[in-house]
Amino acid sequence: MSRPDLNDPEARKAYIRELRRIGRPLRTFALGITLIGVLLAAAARYDRLPQWVPLLFIVTGGAFMVAAIVQRTSYHRRRMRGE
Structure with missing residues (x-):
């Protein structure tokens, strides 16, 4: 991959x-x-669902979001180095 030309508006x-x-x-x-x-x-407010179940889903979603941010940041760093 080549380094992108950020001075050109189209690029x-x-x-x-x-x-x-x-x-x-x-x-x-x-x-x-x-x-x-x-x-x-x-x-869970109306059902007999334990409170940790929704929390598990929310925390898991947050962890996947952080993983996506790390993936994008590492791609950007590699691209800026010209790798």
């Missing part, structure tokens, strides 16, 4: 689009897991 836009695609499935999965956790937390 910068293309690089931003490229960065947005990095980790998108992981971020989408993290958002879905977190939303399930929030829905379970709302349902």
Whole structure:
């Protein structure tokens, strides 16, 4: 991979689009897991669901989101080094 030319507006836009695609499935999965956790937390008020179950989903979603951020950051660093 070559280093992107961030001085050219068109190349910068293309690089931003490229960065947005990095980790998108992981971020989408993290958002879905977190939303399930929030829905379970709302349902736990009316059901006999233990409170740790929704918390587990929310924490897992957060961990996947952090993993997606790390993946995108490491890609950006490698790309800026020209690797």
